Amino acid sequence: MPVITIHKERMETMVKGVPFHRIVERLPLLGLHIEELAESYVKVEYDPNRPDYSTDYGIARSLRGAFSLERGAPKHMLRPSGVKFLVDPSVKHVRPFIAGMFVKGLRLDDETIRQVISMQEDLHEGMGRHRSKLAIGVHNADVVRPPILYKTVPGSFSFTPLDMDRQMTVKQILTELPTGRKYGELVKSHDSYPVIVDSDGLVLSLPPIINGNATKVTPAATNLLIDVTGTDFKVLEDALAIMAESFWDAGAEVQSVELLDEGRSKITPDLSELVMDVPMSYISDLMGIPLKPKEVVDALKRSRFDAVAGHEHVKVTIPRYRTDILHPVDIVEETVYGYGFERLSPDLDFTYTRGSISARTKLVEAVRRVAVGLGLQEVMNFSLSSNDALYSKMRRLEAHRLKVASSKSSQFEYLRDLLLPSLLLVLSENVHEEFPQNIFEVAEVFLPDESSETGVREELHLGAVLSDNVASFSAAKSVLDAFLRCSFGVVATYKPLVKPFLIDGRGAECSSSDGFLGFVGEVHPAVVVAFGLRNPVAAFEVDLTPFYHRVSVQERV
Structure with a gap:
């Protein structure tokens, strides 16, 4: 984790009236970890989810x-x-976004410069994912003539990089300089490269590689121009908010800049605060202390939030630089920090409870017993599958697919929204085994759902396939009817259903008084061939979620 050095004299001027030993004692209670303690300084380690601690x-x-x-x-x-x-349109295919701000009247000394550089590099490594998502440029604004142009140039374009005394082409920078070799892969795949220049053509930066030497920051500089480029505009604004607050703390005035991009105007940084309503009962329950509304407000204000207490809720205003606040539980954590961990005491008076089997486990066990009793054999597959298996071979064209970012293998790239493709894969790997092959699986599937907190909804499904030379719709429907009747006492109804992976006229929608359950039918010959199968296949798949609390008494025993 990142480490920052806190100097005694400097910190005592920023936290006036508090001796250094009390500051050191307080650091662990802010979630900081002391790495090294000396008479004149302390080195602390901070969690990457608190990038505002980078200075x-x-x-x-x-x-x-x-x-x-x-x-x-x-x-x-x-x-x-x-x-x-x-913003020139040519950057859209290379590094599409830029944001910035102007810092006026900053008094720079060597330590302040070190703090700014440390913050810049920590943001690069953490939020910026090693500069892939964002790269920050800090420039001496006194030598820059606006407006600033963000554009692309060919590899033969040349300028003098930071701390160099000669001009170099972009290609030379990427192959000869340490930062070029380290970060060049981020832009090498393109024919042109992003640069930031002023109205006179002075090069400020070759993001995300290196700044130009002409805008190098020295203690003589009093005004700074900050640019942030990357692939995610929200991350750029998060970084600007964190830096802006630090520059204000350093005594400077932060001013906004205007972005003109494809005819649209936007002002950055955007420092709009977030407001979150949190139930008082939620805070007290998680903390284990029945706090009064005034105590909660006081604790949050000590944690540098604005808060107003109502009768049952507290309205919390979250400053823009607190990019780590995502959920009400984060507000509870900040309440504890403000209240003080040292004020908490262990409570050994607790009630013993007995564990019990969850409704899901009861349901799954009941389903397994009935399915095995109907002559099916259970298999288990991974929740991740391939685009080929889930969509191409199944003749499906779903637009909203749940793809995993940075997957190491194309075979495990998508969260499955159906069990049937995985079951067909199992059959394809057992074509030389004895038939009939009747298998089933009970597992979660994952569906896009904007109303969900995560954007994903999970459903517990039962899927089954019957494969032999006489597999038919009637056979699969008989098994499904018997399963629903034995497990839940449900009599299903059916109506015609068209699915790209089922034979037209041999597929049906399965419903009950609880609503739509799933489908049953004969798998389309094109799908059978795509999976390399040699026998017809009949299948069904149903959602078990409506039956969580409807397992029959006999099956619970």
Whole structure:
């Protein structure tokens, strides 16, 4: 995890009136881990989910809240700088997004420069995923003439890179300089390369590789221009918010810049606060302490949030730089930090409880018993499958597919939304075994659902396939009817159903009083051939979710 050095004299000026030994004692209670302690400094390790701790300014900000020197979210006025960023359409296929801000009146010393560089590199490695999602450029604004143009250039384009005394082409930078060799893979696959230049053609940066030497930041600089480029605009704005708060803490004035991109205008940074309503009972239950509304508000303000308590809820205003706050449970955690871990005491008076089998386990066990009794053999497959198996071979054209990011294998790239393709794969791997082959699987499938917190809904399905030379719709329907009747006392109804992987006229929709359950039918010959099967296949698949609490008494025993 990243480590930052906190110097005694510097921190005591930022957290006035608090001696260094008390600051050190408080650091672990803010979630920081002490790596090394000396008389004049302390090195602390912070969790990557708190990128606002990437400078001592961010740590001092939390300490001032913890010691009640400041309360609530920091307040600032964001004024326009008049600087414009012009985005050329050519960057869209290389590194499509840029954002920025202007920092005015910053008094730079060697330690402040080190803090800025440390913050920049920590954001590169963490939020930026080694500069692949974002890269930050910090420039001496006094030598820059707006407007700023973000465009692409050929590999023969040349300029003087940071800390070099000669011009180099882009191709030379990528092959000869350490940063070029380290990060060049991010842009090497393209014929052109992104650059940021001012109105005079002065090169500010070759993102995400290196800055230009002309805009190098020295202690003499008082105004900075910040650019952030990348592939995810929200991540760019998150990084700007964190940096903006640190520059304000350093005594500078942060000003906005205007982006002009494809005829649209946007102001960055966007420092809009997030408001979250959290039930008081939720906070007290998770903390295990019946806090009063005033105590919750006080704790949150010490954690540098604004909060207003109602009768049953607390309305929390989250400053923009707190990019780690995603869920009400995060607010509970901040309440604990503000309340003080040192005020909590262990409570050994608790009630013993007995575990019990969950409704899902009862259901799955009952389903397995009935399925085995009907002559089916159970198989288990992975939840991840391939595009080929789930869609191409099944003749399906679903637009909303749940694809895993950065999968290591195309065979395990998509969350399956049906069990049937996996069952057909099992048959394809057993074509030389004895027939008939009647198998089933009970497992979760995953479906897109915007109403869900994760955007994904899970359903528990039963899928089964019957394969031999006489496999038919009637055989599969008989097994399904027997299963539903024995397990849940349900008499299903059927109506014609057209599916691309079923033979027309030999597929049906299965329903009950609980609504739609699934399908049953004969698998289309094109699908059978695509999976390399030699016998006809009949199949059914039903959603078991409606039956979580309807397992028959006989099957529970």
